[in-house]
Amino acid sequence: MKCKVEKICGGCSLLKLKPSMQADKKKKDVEALVEKAHLKVRVGDVHMAKNDTHYRNKVIVGFSKDKGKVYSGLYAPHSHRVVKTENCIMQPKLVNEIINKITELVGSMKLELYNERTGTGLLRHVLIRWGHKTDEVMVVFVTSQKIFPSRKNMVRVLTSEFPQIKTIVQNINPRKTSIVLQDEAIVLYGNGMIHDELCGLDIAFSHNSFYQIHSEQCEVLYGLAKKMLDLKETDTVLDTYCGVGTIGLTMTDSCKKVMGVELNPDAIENAKYNAKQNKIKNIEFVAMDSTEFMRQARKYHNHYDAIILDPPRAGTTKDFIECATALNPRKILYISCDPRTQVRDLNQFRKQGYVTNKLELVDLFPYTDHIESVCVLEKKQFNQKPTKKAQRQAQFRSSKMSKKKR
Numbered sequence: 383m384k385c386k387v388e389k390i391c392g393g394c395s396l397l398k399l400k401p402s403m404q405a406d407k408k409k410k411d412v413e414a415l416v417e418k419a420h421l422k423v424r425v426g427d428v429h430m431a432k433n434d435t436h437y438r439n440k441v442i443v444g445f446s447k448d449k450g451k452v453y454s455g456l457y458a459p460h461s462h463r464v465v466k467t468e469n470c471i472m473q474p475k476l477v478n479e480i481i482n483k484i485t486e487l488v489g490s491m492k493l494e495l496y497n498e499r500t501g502t503g504l505l506r507h508v509l510i511r512w513g514h515k516t517d518e519v520m521v522v523f524v525t526s527q528k529i530f531p532s533r534k535n536m537v538r539v540l541t542s543e544f545p546q547i548k549t550i551v552q553n554i555n556p557r558k559t560s561i562v563l564q565d566e567a568i569v570l571y572g573n574g575m576i577h578d579e580l581c582g583l584d585i586a587f588s589h590n591s592f593y594q595i596h597s598e599q600c601e602v603l604y605g606l607a608k609k610m611l612d613l614k615e616t617d618t619v620l621d622t623y624c625g626v627g628t629i630g631l632t633m634t635d636s637c638k639k640v641m642g643v644e645l646n647p648d649a650i651e652n653a654k655y656n657a658k659q660n661k662i663k664n665i666e667f668v669a670m671d672s673t674e675f676m677r678q679a680r681k682y683h684n685h686y687d688a689i690i691l692d693p694p695r696a697g698t699t700k701d702f703i704e705c706a707t708a709l710n711p712r713k714i715l716y717i718s719c720d721p722r723t724q725v726r727d728l729n730q731f732r733k734q735g736y737v738t739n740k741l742e743l744v745d746l747f748p749y750t751d752h753i754e755s756v757c758v759l760e761k762k763q764f765n766q767k768p769t770k771k772a773q774r775q776a777q778f779r780s781s782k783m784s785k786k787k788r
C-alpha cells in the first residue's frame with residue numbers, strides 16, 4: 383500500500399505489510415502478551431477485513447496554513463502538527479470529498495484557525511462520521527467559542543453540495559486541552575444524529591456517542607460474540623459499557639431480556655431511541671458508571687445469566703470484576719480494543735474463578751497495530767472438561783463404592 387505521507391503521519395504503522403503478514407503480526411503480539419501474563423489461553427487466527435481501505439467511519443482533522451493557504455489533515459504522532467492528508471486511503475471517498483470542500487471553504491470564508499499556543503482563533507477541528515450502509519454523513523465543527531461567523535453560509539453550501547450530509551453540529555471547546563469534544567453543542571442542521579444499518583438493525587448515533595470504526599468488521603465481531611455467548615431464550619443479559627446499545631440490541635432476539643449500562647447519557651438516549659426505532663421491547667438502558675452499577679447489582683443480588691463488557695482501552699476495574707463474578711453468571715463475554723489491559727483483567731477474573739481458553743481476534747483497524755479481541759469466561763468447573771485419566775479414576779472409585787455397598 384502506498385501513501386505519500388506515510389512516514390510523517392504515522393496513522394498506519396503496518397502500511398508496508400500484506401494483510402496475511404499483518405494477521406501474523408497481530409496474532410503473535412497477542413500471543414506474547416498472553417504468555418507474559420502466564421495465561422493458559424489459545425489465540426485464534428485473526429478475522430481479517432474483506433475491505434481494508436476506505437473503512438474509517440469517523441475522521442477528525444485539524445487545520446493549518448502553508449504560505450497562507452489553509453490545509454487539513456491528521457496529527458503527526460505524539461504531536462499537534464497537522465500533516466496534510468489529502469484523500470487518505472483509509473477514509474471513505476465521500477468523507478475525503480467533504481473534507482476537501484470544508485478546507486476550501488475555511489480558506490475562502492477566512493475563518494480563523496485556533497492557535498493552541500496562544501489560545502486564540504476559532505476553528506479547532508472538524509469531525510466527520512459516516513454510515514457505511516446508509517451513506518449518511520454528520521459534520522461537526524469544533525470551535526473555541528460560540529460565535530461562528532459564516533456558519534449559515536457554510537451549512538448552506540455543504541448541504542446543497544452534499545445531500546448525504548444529514549446533520550451539522552457545532553461543538554464548543556474553549557479549554558486548553560487535547561481532548562477534541564466538550565459538552566456544549568449546538569445543532570446547526572438536521573437533528574444531531576445520523577443512521578446506519580448494523581446487523582440488520584437501524585442504528586442512530588449522535589456526535590459524541592461511540593460507534594465502532596469499521597462497520598463491516600463490527601458486524602463480524604458482533605456475530606462472533608453472539609455465537610460464542612450461545613444464549614438461551616430464558617437468559618437475562620447485562621451489557622455493560624454498552625454505547626448506543628448495539629451489542630445488547632443484537633442479542634435481544636436470542637434471550638429473554640437485556641439491560642444496558644453506559645456512562646455517556648447522550649449514548650443512552652441514542653440507545654433508547656434505537657430500541658424504539660427497531661421495535662425492540664425486551665431491553666432497558668441506564669446511564670451509569672459500569673462499576674457502580676455492578677456494586678449495586680451485587681448489593682441487591684441481581685441475577686444475570688450472561689454479562690457482557692466492552693470497556694474503553696483502559697479496561698475495567700478490579701471492583702467491577704469482583705462484583706460481576708460474585709453475581710455468578712453462567713458466562714461473561716469480554717470484548718476489548720486493547721489486549722494489554724484485557725490480559726491484565728483476565729488474570730483478575732481468574733483469581734475470582736472465571737477462566738477462558740480462547741481469545742478470538744477481529745481486525746477492526748487494518749494497517750494499524752490495533753486489534754479487537756473477544757473471549758467468553760466461564761466458572762472453572764464449567765470450563766474444564768475432565769481428562770481421560772480423571773474419568774477412569776472416577777469410574778474406578780464409583781465401581782469400588784458399589785462393590786462395598788454390596
Ligand SMILES: C[S@@+](CC[C@H](N)C(=O)[O-])C[C@H]1O[C@@H](n2cnc3c(N)ncnc32)[C@H](O)[C@@H]1O
Nearest residue numbers: 592594623624625644645646671672692693694
Ligand atoms: C469501546 S466502547 C464500546 C461501546 C459499545 N459496546 C459498542 O460496541 O459500540 C466503550 C464505551 O464505554 C463507555 N464508558 C467509558 N467509561 C465507562 C464507565 N466507567 N462506565 C460505563 N461506560 C463507560 C464509553 O462511553 C463507550 O461508549
